[in-house]
Amino acid sequence: MAVTASACGLAVLHHERVLRASASGDAVVAGISTLAGSQAIASALSAPKGGTSPGTTSSSSTGGAPHYPLTLTAKDRQDCPPSATACVDLTEHITWLQTDGKVSYGPVQMEPGPPGTVHATPTGTFQVAWKAGPTYISNIYHEPIPWAVFFAPGGIAFHEGSLTQGSHGCVHLTMAAAHYYNENLAIGAEVVVF
Numbered sequence: 001m002a003v004t005a006s007a008c009g010l011a012v013l014h015h016e017r018v019l020r021a022s023a024s025g026d027a028v029v030a031g032i033s034t035l036a037g038s039q040a041i042a043s044a045l046s047a048p049k050g051g052t053s054p055g056t057t058s059s060s061s062t063g064g065a066p067h068y069p070l071t072l073t074a075k076d077r078q079d080c081p082p083s084a085t086a087c088v089d090l091t092e093h094i095t096w097l098q099t100d101g102k103v104s105y106g107p108v109q110m111e112p113g114p115p116g117t118v119h120a121t122p123t124g125t126f127q128v129a130w131k132a133g134p135t136y137i138s139n140i141y142h143e144p145i146p147w148a149v150f151f152a153p154g155g156i157a158f159h160e161g162s163l164t165q166g167s168h169g170c171v172h173l174t175m176a177a178a179h180y181y182n183e184n185l186a187i188g189a190e191v192v193v194f
Contacts, residue, residue, distance in 0.1 A: 073092070080098070082100055085097060085098065085185060086128075087192050088112070088121070088192070088193040088194070089107075090121060090194065095110045108177045110163070110173055111166060112169075112170075113169040113170065114166040119166065121156065121170070121193060124152075124193060126193070127190060131149050132147070133147070136159075138155070140155055147159055149182050152191075155169075156171075157170050158173055158178060158181045158182075
């Protein structure tokens with residue numbers, strides 16, 4: 001419900017100028033309809049009450065807003081081959097782990113590098129090269145990157161990071177997801193980013 005209230009608030013703010021010029025509430029309805037069509041809002045509205053699914057957490061375990069179950073589309077399944085152990089969908093901002101094409105963890109929310117910039121997360125097929133622990137500091141940006149799993153040239157890794165700000169090319173995860181990826185992605189595991 002908090003997500004729905006936030007969506008309504010955003011719709012009202014977004015259409016404030018239109019409302020000043022019009023006495024009808026049609027702009028608010030249109031704004032809410034647009035926001036309600038987004039995957040995050042749809043997921044929030046259709047999420048089961050209580051409990052969590054694999055790769056999701058409740059607000060009590062993260063200290064923040066609840067994370068609702070995410071779903072994979074037919075395109076996701078098509079774009080990530082069964083041979084991959086980790087899959088990253090840059091468009092939907094989700095990632096998951098799989099074994100023989102069957103999801104074993106997730107999907108979970110992630111934040112990549114901003115597309116079209118020098119920090120865009122690279123696409124392609126990669127292999128996990130090495131992993132770091134909970135206190136690792138990036139030797140490039142001198143920032144903590146807990147539970148890093150390095151998989152692409154240039155220091156690109158899965159690691160704990162902001163889910164609201166773009167990365168420097170890495171794949172940001174929650175702390176719990178980053179730790180899980182670190183423990184469950186073996187050196188040499190195939191990572192597909194699309």
